[in-house]
Amino acid sequence: MEHGDKAGGSSSSNSSSSSMNSIKSRGRSGSSSSRGRVEGGKRPKLAVWKFASCDGCQLSLLDLEDELLELADAVEVAYFLEASRAVVKGPYDISLVEGSITTSDDVERIRRVRKVSRYLISIGACATAGGIQALRNFGDVKEFTNIVYARPEYISTLERSTPISEHVKVDLELHGCPINRYQLLEVISSILNGKRPNINSYSVCMECKRAGNVCIMVAGGIPCMGPVTRAGCNALCPSYRRGCYSCFGPSESVNIRSLSNRFRELGMDDGSIVRVFRMFNAYSQQFREVAREEEVGTQ
C-alpha cells in the first residue's frame, strides 16, 4: 500500500532547511528564460509521495486537465507513482506529501522524503491533521484491530495517526479533503514565480459572502461549520444550500464553544456536535481539544 521507498530514499544531501529564496530569487532575476529553473537550466523536479490516504489529493493534480500539459512543461514530474512508473532520482525541488503517518515505516520514510526535498508541502486533511483515520486517536487502536481483523496480530500500526508536521519540518500545508486543485496550482506557480501563494486561513464565511450566498445557518437554521473552517473551497457546500463539513479544517480563529452553543439552539444534541468536529480534521490541534471538552460536557 505504501510505495516508493526506492525512489528518493537512497539519495541524500539536499538540505531540508533551504528557504524559499533560492527559487524566488531566480524568479526575480529578470530574464524570462531563467525564471523558475534550477541550476543548469532544468525544470524544477516535482515528486508526489503517498502515506496513509485515499489518493484523492494526488488525483486532484491529475484532475487539472486543462492545465496538465502546461504543468508538465513547467516542472519535471520526477516521481508520481499514481501517474507513472517512470521514476527520476532525487533530490526534488518540490515534494507534495499526501497521507498521514500511521506506521513506524512511515516515520522513517517521511524523514527520507524530507532529506531529498527542497520544499515539502503536505497536502490534504490526512497529511495536515491525521485524516479520518485519526479517529483512532480518540480510542484504543488494539480494540479496533481486534474487532475488525480476523488476524489482528498481522496488523502493525502506530497508536495514533499523525500529520506530517509532527515528524518533519513542513514548508507549507495545503488543507482540504480533498485539496482544491486550483490551490495546488496556485502554490506550484507561486513557487515557480517567486511569489507568496494566496492561501488564506480566514473563515469559509468570507468566501461565502463574497459569492453572494445567503447564509444557510441564519436563513435556514442549518448547522454549518463555515464560521470555524478555513477558506479554500469557495464555500462549496453552502453554495448548494448544505452546511459546511469542515473539509478544510479549523480556520485561524476558532471558537468552538460559541458555535456549539448555537448548534444546540438549532436542535443538535451534544453527541451530534462532537461528531461534526470528529470528521476529516478531528485530530487538528483546535478540533481535538474542544471535541474532548464538549464530550466531557455531555457526561
Place this chain on the structure above:
Amino acid sequence: MPFIVERSDFGQFFTVLKGMGYEIIGPRVRDSAIVYDRLGSVDDLPIGITDHQDKGVYRLRRRDDQALFGYTVGPHSWKMYLFPPRMRLFSAERRAGNLEVVEERHEPRRLAFIGVRACELHAIQIQDRVFLHDIFKDPVYEMLRKDVFILAVSCTVSSSTCFCTSMGTGPRVGPGYDIAVIEVLKPVHHFLVEVGSSLGGEVLSNVRHREATREEVESATQLVESNARLIGMRRSMDTSNIKELLYSNYGSKHWDEVAERCLACANCTMVCPTCFCSTVEDVVDLKGEHAERWRLWDSCFSNEFTYMHSGTVRRSTGAKYRHWITHKLASWIDQFGTSGCVGCGRCITWCPVGIDITEEVKALQRDGGVVVEEEAVR
C-alpha cells in the same frame, strides 16, 4: 410637490428605465431570502412577502396583502454592485522579457437600483465619502457609481433588528435619490412619489401619475412616522458621547466577554453596507507570462488584515471586535465626519451567533467605562 402613481402603473418605472438603457437591480426572493439581483419586471419583486428578523435569524413569511416593499433589508447591500466583492484591477503580460501592464476594460453598466431604503441611501453616501472624497478617488467605484439611478423607498415596515431612528438615517428617505416612494396599501394600493433629481423627473414624466392631495401626502407620511415610533421603541442605541465611550474603553474587560461569543468569522463586516476594506491578490500563470491583480473584500477580523513584519497586530478576537465597533461608531466620525453605522441591523441578523451591536454599546455604557489594564486585550 408629491405625486401619486397607482399600483397598476408602478411597472412603468421598470419599462421606462429599461428603455433608457438601465439594467434594473432590486429585491427578489432567492434561497429563502430577499436578495438584490437583476429584475426583469415589477413581477420579480417579492410581492406579498415579508421577512422576520432577529439576532442570528432570518425567515421569510407570506403577508396577507400584495405589498411590493413589505419587508426590510436582507443579506445583500448595494455595495456589492458599487464595490464588488471580487474584481480584477489590471493584468500584466511579460513580452520579450519586459512587463507590460494591461489596463482593465470595464464594461459600462447603467444600473438602476429599485427599492433602496433610507438607511441604505445613507450607506451609499458614506461609501461615496470613503471612495470619492478629496483627491483620493477609487476609479472603479467612481465608474460604477456615476450612472446609478436610485428609486428609494421609505419604510412602512421594520424588523426587530432595525435601529435607523437611533442613527438618524431613516425610515424616511433623505436626499440623494432620483425617485422616492412611500407604498400605501389601503384603501387603494398606490405610491406617493417624490422627485429628487431632474433625471427622476424625466423618468416620472414617462410614468402615468397625478398630483397628490394633501390628505394623501399626510396619510402616507403617517405610515412612515408610526413605523419610526415602532423602531424607536423596539431597538435603540444611545449615540450621545459614543465616541468618548469607545475611546475610553480600549482596556475594558468587556472585550474578553464579547470574544467568548464572537466567532471572528467576518460575517458582520461582509454584510455591513459601509465596511469598505479590501485586499489584493496577485495571481500568475505557470509560465510567468500572464499575471493579474484582484481586489477582494477583506475584513478586520482576519489575521492577514493587520499582518506586518512582526506578525499580526490584532490577534485576539476581543481586539478584533473592539477595533471593528470602535471604528464603526467612533473613529469613523473623526475620519469621515459621520458614523460608520446606519442602523440597518444586518450585523445583528447575519451574525451566526447573534451578537448585537446595540447591546454591546449598552453593556459598555452600563460598565461606565471600567478600564482594566491595557494588557487585557491584545
